[in-house]
Amino acid sequence: MFLKTVLGLLLCSSIQAWATNAYATTGTEFGTTNLSTGAFTLLGSTELGSTPESLSAGLGEIGGLLYGAQAGTATLYEINETNGALTTIGTNVTTEYHDLGSTLTAMYTIDAAANLYSVNPSNGALTLIGSTGLAEPGTASLSTNSSTLYFTEFNGGAYQLYTINTSTGAATLVGTTSTPIGALMWDGASVLYGVQDSPDPVAVDTINTANGAVTLGPAVTGAAGDINGLAPIPSSSGVPEPASWCLLGAGLLVIGRWRRLQTR
Numbered sequence: 225m226f227l228k229t230v231l232g233l234l235l236c237s238s239i240q241a242w243a244t245n246a247y248a249t250t251g252t253e254f255g256t257t258n259l260s261t262g263a264f265t266l267l268g269s270t271e272l273g274s275t276p277e278s279l280s281a282g283l284g285e286i287g288g289l290l291y292g293a294q295a296g297t298a299t300l301y302e303i304n305e306t307n308g309a310l311t312t313i314g315t316n317v318t319t320e321y322h323d324l325g326s327t328l329t330a331m332y333t334i335d336a337a338a339n340l341y342s343v344n345p346s347n348g349a350l351t352l353i354g355s356t357g358l359a360e361p362g363t364a365s366l367s368t369n370s371s372t373l374y375f376t377e378f379n380g381g382a383y384q385l386y387t388i389n390t391s392t393g394a395a396t397l398v399g400t401t402s403t404p405i406g407a408l409m410w411d412g413a414s415v416l417y418g419v420q421d422s423p424d425p426v427a428v429d430t431i432n433t434a435n436g437a438v439t440l441g442p443a444v445t446g447a448a449g450d451i452n453g454l455a456p457i458p459s460s461s462g463v464p465e466p467a468s469w470c471l472l473g474a475g476l477l478v479i480g481r482w483r484r485l486q487t488r
Contacts, residue, residue: 238400243262246417246455246456247457248455249303250449254266254273254307255319256457259441262428262443262444264446266449267307268309268310269435270292270310271309272312277294283325283407283453283454284324284331284343284455285324286326286329286456290302291303291326292324293324294471295319296336298321298443299314300316300345302322303315313346313348314347314349319337321333323375328369330342331345332373334356334366336360337355338358339358339393340355352471354393355393355394357387358386359380365406367409369453369456372433372448373388374388374389375470380389382402383403383405384401390392398435399435401433402437405431406420416430417454428444
């Protein structure tokens, strides 16, 4: 019995946490999107005071905190994950946001000239890293929640997926996505999700990170506009991941076995 419990713990430790829901913004709407069904659940409005702000540059997430910015502006906001309300973090004097995203350790933006900057989540200051080498981005998106920074944009007459070198800013082509992608998020295990902007119906697709091929997913429902930002819901939000349930169960088995041994 004890050996089985140990094996169970090892199995649990090998299970990676993955996302089935994600924070999402359609601009002034803030909520969650079920990545399996496409259902959008409204949590609130991205308001600064009483004025809604459109977080059209996308989302970034660092240290369990959620951030957003409006494309064409220079201000970074922290987002209240309960109701979408905004708190101003800072306005930089370097450039304006075009796309916002994050890896597991840092937050980044690409400006209208396709340069990559790191974003300081404490004050919104931007530090130039380098040029991506791409044309001025139109429909574009930076990813969240992955150690690799992904970027999609309309470039050279095609919608394409790139990886971005976070040390130099250089973009490396992965492949053609065949559809415009307005939001990108790694699920924490094996899937890169992308919400297509068009053609209708807008859908939560999956993207092959080896060649950029898109697999059509469920249509987005319940949202008033196109989703332009996705970010994971941290496990600290109170919803246990599969691995957490597994470890809890195995831990209870260990405690029960130990108590039985003590009573013999």
